[in-house]
Amino acid sequence: MCNSNIKVSVIIPFYNHLDWLKEAILSVIEQTYKNIEIIIVNDGSKYDLSDIKSMDHRIVVLNKLNGGPASARNVGLENATGEYVAFLDSDDKWLPTKVQVQLDYMVRKNYKWSHHSYKMFRENETLDFKEIVPKNCEGNVLLATYLSFKGQTSSFMIENKFLRENEISFPENRRYGQDIEFFRGIAVKENLGFLNQPLSRFRIRGNNAGFRPDVQINFRHLSWLEIQSNEKLKNGLPKTAIFAYKVNELIYKNINIKSDSKMTLLYYFLPYIMFKIANIQFEIQKRGRK
Numbered sequence: 001m002c003n004s005n006i007k008v009s010v011i012i013p014f015y016n017h018l019d020w021l022k023e024a025i026l027s028v029i030e031q032t033y034k035n036i037e038i039i040i041v042n043d044g045s046k047y048d049l050s051d052i053k054s055m056d057h058r059i060v061v062l063n064k065l066n067g068g069p070a071s072a073r074n075v076g077l078e079n080a081t082g083e084y085v086a087f088l089d090s091d092d093k094w095l096p097t098k099v100q101v102q103l104d105y106m107v108r109k110n111y112k113w114s115h116h117s118y119k120m121f122r123e124n125e126t127l128d129f130k131e132i133v134p135k136n137c138e139g140n141v142l143l144a145t146y147l148s149f150k151g152q153t154s155s156f157m158i159e160n161k162f163l164r165e166n167e168i169s170f171p172e173n174r175r176y177g178q179d180i181e182f183f184r185g186i187a188v189k190e191n192l193g194f195l196n197q198p199l200s201r202f203r204i205r206g207n208n209a210g211f212r213p214d215v216q217i218n219f220r221h222l223s224w225l226e227i228q229s230n231e232k233l234k235n236g237l238p239k240t241a242i243f244a245y246k247v248n249e250l251i252y253k254n255i256n257i258k259s260d261s262k263m264t265l266l267y268y269f270l271p272y273i274m275f276k277i278a279n280i281q282f283e284i285q286k287r288g289r290k
Helices: 018-029 050-055 069-079 098-109 160-165 178-187 213-228 231-236 239-254 262-289
Strands: 008-014 036-043 059-064 084-087 113-116 118-122 128-132 157-159 193-195 200-204
Touching: 008 018, 008 069, 008 098, 018 036, 018 050, 036 069, 050 059, 059 069, 069 084, 069 178, 084 098, 084 160, 098 113, 098 157, 098 193, 157 160, 213 231, 213 239, 213 262, 239 262
Parallel strands: 008 036, 008 084, 036 059, 113 193, 118 200
Antiparallel strands: 084 157, 113 157, 118 128
């Protein structure tokens, strides 16, 4: 078991659903590991969070103008005083041993960053309906972030000193996919640790960005721009993935993409399936190199 003198800063960006925020905070308060500071970043919401601090003496509330989740997380990072930082979205929850188990794992294995598997539950239900065990999400994961990266932000813990020394932060010019860009900045420098143990719960909502085809099409377009300018990425990814990116680019440039359009979903179906195939090919290649 790791030394309890190690402080962990928990960063929770908030904009909407005060009831969910309180549930998220409660899941942190109930952690078996107690050396925690809880940083709530109020991202220009309509809510007065002054009473939130009464939930626990370790809570700090930071208010800012609305700038999106990347901006909110960066404000949290700037104010974090812990040796490690962990992220929790305000609509998600942690299981009670999350911090203790993950911190102990990182200290023992000397990882700069790590994540774990997680459970999923629907917004109007209390029971979990699925457990996600991310594949291709351990060790050198840079290429995996250009395929089907299943790591979920609320499951990550990172050494604070490492982030500061390498000036790694969330890209505030991105409306979606900021977390993946953030992970890519870390992945070029450090291997990722993975705990095959569900330690958090991810709330599925109707507008989750990861399930919206318009968001995925736009994000794949930006990723393709990165791939084109990087020969290592282009040569390292399966050919199926490269072809899928090209198909996605055709859709991006020639189709009127709308968030609520069934046609957008239909158009994205082909590259979606191709990325799934590419991910399987990548897993096989990775196992072959071991």
